[in-house]
Amino acid sequence: MATDDDLAGWAPEACTLPTAERPLRLAEFDDLFAVALREQQRLSPTRLRWRLDPAAEQAARDLTSRETECCSFFSFTFAPADDAVNLEVAVPEAQAGILDALADRAAARIRS
Numbered sequence: 001m002a003t004d005d006d007l008a009g010w011a012p013e014a015c016t017l018p019t020a021e022r023p024l025r026l027a028e029f030d031d032l033f034a035v036a037l038r039e040q041q042r043l044s045p046t047r048l049r050w051r052l053d054p055a056a057e058q059a060a061r062d063l064t065s066r067e068t069e070c071c072s073f074f075s076f077t078f079a080p081a082d083d084a085v086n087l088e089v090a091v092p093e094a095q096a097g098i099l100d101a102l103a104d105r106a107a108a109r110i111r112s
Contacts, residue, residue, distance in 0.1 A: 015071050028063050029102070032056060033109035038084060040106050045096045048103055050087045057085045071098075 015022075036056030041049045052060055057078065064076035064087070075090040091099045 025067070026105075029105065030109055032060055032063060033106045036060065037106055037110045040103065040110060042103060043088070046093055046099060047088060047090045048099060050089070050106065051081065051084045052087055054080075054083070054085045060085075060087060073098075 032052075036053040036059075037050055038053060039051040041051075043049055061078065064074070068074050068076065073092055073095050075088075077088040077090070079086045079088070089099065089102070
């Protein structure tokens with residue numbers, strides 16, 4: 001289960017997800033990274049790309065849809081890519097630190 005320290009840098013003040021639900025959401029991202037993330041590329045300070053196992057596309061779409069409901073500054077774009085699916089994540093410059101925290105979590109859990 002995520003701790004308060006895990007949430008530091010993750011949820012900005014603008015996030016409308018109830019505090020009690022934030023550790024669960026964080027765990028969902030961690031699970032996606034551990035199970036489906038094949039590669040991560042940092043495209044710019046405000047954009048990154050994840051290469052996911054295509055079997056996880058529906059779960060990733062559901063998770064990112066729910067995430068934009070509470071943190072509307074996120075932009076998630078899916079595109080097919082050979083034997084994978086690319087998921088581009090973009091944020092405004094003011095939220096680059098949130099993207100940094102997300103990228104760090106993904107890098108720590110990427111599927112081998």
